[in-house]
Amino acid sequence: MKATGGKTIYGASVGILMLDARFPRIPGDMGNAMTWPFPVHYKVVRDASPDRVVRKGAEGMLPAFIAAARELQADGVDGITTNCGFLAMYQDELAAAVEVPVVTSSLCQVEQVNRVLPAGKRAGILTISGSSLTDRHLRGARVPDGTPIGTTEGGREFTRAILDNEPELDVEAARADNVEAALALQAAHPDLGAIVLECTNMSPYALDIRAATGLPVFSIVTLITWFQGALVPPRFA
Incomplete structure (x- = not known):
């Protein structure tokens, strides 16, 4: 048996472009490495704060994300993602800038989820900021027109703590915000068959x-x- 080189880093196939943030990342959060049952490789995009990327539309940030994606590829990852659903707006640009697969946003699942739901049902989106989610973001992820959207915006904890980049998070209040927003989305759309979490x-x-x-x-x-x-497909034989 001979080992083949050519990379800097081995064993972490997924590279994650991270926002430059300080809010708590609890287990289950993409930025908490304990969330993953496989190794991942992180690259922080400096000055890409939650406020700048979400509320301010990531204005002027594309070159920094492209540079970081290319660094991840050079490090040896086999695919790249990001830790903000709003970066769906850069799906095409990031995919064109590197030579490995790129999936920028959880929103990229919406069309696929629709295909597996029963007749008459459709997926809806739960986002951290309904006022900031635009057609540009939705088009980047190929989200079908008219997809229902709910938001935690205006809740007690979740949206404020994340987008204001606060150093503390009341987890139970954030949980309540998410559940209440999901229930409101469901109540407003009786044909809802699944929920896709943007954030x-x-x-x-x-x-x-x-x-x-x-x-x-x-x-x-x-x-x-x-x-x-x-x-990294599993080996069965």
């Missing part, structure tokens, strides 16, 4: 949302677990 920081509350709504919940964790399975 990567919502993943810790996916099970609570599932229990409250009875609906399947798709997140960045479900997407990147699928992605990893393609980059």
